Amino acid sequence: MKSLAQALSVARKDLAIELRTKESINAAGAFAVVILLLFSFAFDPGADATREIGGGLLWLVFAFAGALIFNRGFARELPNDCLDTLLSSAVSGASLLLGKSFANLLMLLAVEFLSLFVFGIFYDVRWWLRPLELAALCVLATWGISVIGAVFGALTVNLRLRELMLPVIIYPLLIPLLIAAIEITNALFSNRPLGSYELLWGRVLLVFDIVFTALAMALAETILVN
Amino acid sequence: MRDKFVVALAVAAGVLLAFNLYRIFLVLPDEALQGAIYRIIFFHVPAAITGMIGYFAALLLSLAYLSFGNFRYDSLAASVVEVSVVFSVVNIVTGSIWARVIWGIWWTWDYRLTSALVCVLIFSGYLMLRRAIDEPTQRARLSAALCVFGCIDVVIVWKSIEWFRTQHPGPVLSIRTGGGRIDPAMEQMLYLNFAAILMIAIALVLIRTRQEATAREIDSLRRIANAA
Numbered sequence: 210m211k212s213l214a215q216a217l218s219v220a221r222k223d224l225a226i227e228l229r230t231k232e233s234i235n236a237a238g239a240f241a242v243v244i245l246l247l248f249s250f251a252f253d254p255g256a257d258a259t260r261e262i263g264g265g266l267l268w269l270v271f272a273f274a275g276a277l278i279f280n281r282g283f284a285r286e287l288p289n290d291c292l293d294t295l296l297s298s299a300v301s302g303a304s305l306l307l308g309k310s311f312a313n314l315l316m317l318l319a320v321e322f323l324s325l326f327v328f329g330i331f332y333d334v335r336w337w338l339r340p341l342e343l344a345a346l347c348v349l350a351t352w353g354i355s356v357i358g359a360v361f362g363a364l365t366v367n368l369r370l371r372e373l374m375l376p377v378i379i380y381p382l383l384i385p386l387l388i389a390a391i392e393i394t395n396a397l398f399s400n401r402p403l404g405s406y407e408l409l410w411g412r413v414l415l416v417f418d419i420v421f422t423a424l425a426m427a428l429a430e431t432i433l434v435n
Numbered sequence: 436m437r438d439k440f441v442v443a444l445a446v447a448a449g450v451l452l453a454f455n456l457y458r459i460f461l462v463l464p465d466e467a468l469q470g471a472i473y474r475i476i477f478f479h480v481p482a483a484i485t486g487m488i489g490y491f492a493a494l495l496l497s498l499a500y501l502s503f504g505n506f507r508y509d510s511l512a513a514s515v516v517e518v519s520v521v522f523s524v525v526n527i528v529t530g531s532i533w534a535r536v537i538w539g540i541w542w543t544w545d546y547r548l549t550s551a552l553v554c555v556l557i558f559s560g561y562l563m564l565r566r567a568i569d570e571p572t573q574r575a576r577l578s579a580a581l582c583v584f585g586c587i588d589v590v591i592v593w594k595s596i597e598w599f600r601t602q603h604p605g606p607v608l609s610i611r612t613g614g615g616r617i618d619p620a621m622e623q624m625l626y627l628n629f630a631a632i633l634m635i636a637i638a639l640v641l642i643r644t645r646q647e648a649t650a651r652e653i654d655s656l657r658r659i660a661n662a663a
Contacts, residue, residue, distance in 0.1 A: 381556040
C-alpha cells in the first residue's frame with residue numbers, strides 16, 4: 210500500500226511538471242498528427258481499406274509518439290541531479306518505475322485521445338461506435354507500452370545515444386502487444402463482434418502486461434542503480 | 436590448458452564438418468520433391484537450434500550475473516549472444532535461399548521467419564546497448580536486464596506470431612513428430628551436423644569470452660593510467 214502511495218506521488222509529480230511545461234505532450238501530440246497526415250499520402254485515405262488497416266496505423270502512431278514521452282520520462286530528472294535525489298530518497302525503485310509508468314500511461318492516453326479525433330476526421334473512421342471496449346483496449350495496451358517505456362527509459366537515461374537507443378530496443382519487444390492491439394482495434398473499427406480470435410489477443414495483452422509489470426518490479430533496483 | 440581445449444574443439448569441429456559435408460553432398464541422395472536444395476536443411480535447422488540454445492544460455496548467464504555479480508558471467512553472456520545472433524542470421528539467410536527456390540520468393544511474413552527476425556533485432560539491440568555504455572559495471576547490469584526482458588519477450592513473440600500467421604513447413608524431427616516425416620539417414624545427418632555447428636559455436640564463444648576479458652582488463656588499466 211505504501212509502495213502504491215509512493216508510486217502515485219511520483220506520477221503526480223511528473224504530471225504536474227508536464228502540465229506546467231507541456232513539453233512531452235505537445236511534442237508527442239504534434240508528432241502523432243504529422244504521422245497521421247503523412248499516412249494519407251501513402252495510400253488512398255477514403256478507401257474502405259482504411260478501416261481495415263486503421264488499427265495498424267493508429268497503434269504505430271501511438272508507439273512512435275510514446276517513444277518521445279518515454280525519452281523525457283527519466284531525462285527530465287537529470288538536470289540538478291534530481292535522479293540521484295530520487296534514488297537516494299525513501300521511494301523504492303519499484304515505486305519509482307511504477308510511478309513513471311502511471312505518468313507515461315496518462316500522457317500517452319491523452320495523445321491517443323487526440324489522435325483518435327484526428328483519425329476520425331481525416332480518415333472517416335467511426336471509432337466511437339464501441340467506446341467502452343475501445344477504452345478498455347487502450348488502457349490495457351497502453352499500460353504494457355508504458356511499463357516497457359519506463360523500464361527502458363530508465364535503462365538508457367545515461368547513454369550518449371539515448372534518443373536513438375530507446376526505439377531500437379523497445380519496438381521489437383512491443384511486437385506481441387502491438388499485434389494484439391491492432392487485431393482487436395480492427396475488429397472494433399469494423400464493428401465486428403469480438404469472437405474467440407479477438408479474446409485470444411485480449412489474453413495476450415493481459416499476459417504481456419502482467420509478465421512485464423512483474424519483471425519490471427523485480428528488476429527495478431538493478432535498472433535504477435545509478 | 437584452455438587454449439589447447441579451444442584448439443582441440445575447433446579441430447574436432449572442423450574434421451566433423453568436413454566429414455558431414457562429404458556425406459551431405461556426395462553420399463545422400465536428392466530429396467524426392469525438392470531435389471538438391473533440401474540439403475540446406477542440414478545448416479538451416481542446426482543454426483536455428485544453436486541460436487535458440489544460445490539465447491536460453493544467455494538468459495541463465497544474465498540471471499547468474501544479476502545474482503552473483505561475477506563479470507565472467509557477463510562476458511560469457513555477451514559472447515553467447517553475439518555468436519547466437521550470427522547463427523540466427525545464418526538460419527534466416529539459408530531459409531531465404533531455400534524459400535527463393537521452393538516458394539519463388541526471398542521472404543514471406545510467416546511466423547517462424549518473423550519470429551527469427553524479431554529475435555535477431557532484440558539481441559542486436561542488446562549488442563548495441565553494450566557498445567553504448569563505457570562503464571563496465573553499468574554495462575553488465577543493464578545488458579543483463581535487457582537480456583532477461585528480451586528472452587522472456589521472445590517466448591511471447593513466438594506464440595503470438597504463430598497465432599497470427601503460419602506458412603512455414605511443419606516440424607520434421609522425430610523428437611517433435613514421433614517419426615515418419617524425414618528419412619532416418621537424413622535425420623541422422625541433421626544431428627551430426629548440429630553437433631559440428633554446436634562445437635564451432637562453443638569454440639567461438641570461448642574465443643570471444645577471452646577477448647571480452649582482455650578488453651575489460653585493458654579498459655581498467657587505461658582507467659588507472661588516466662586517474663594517476
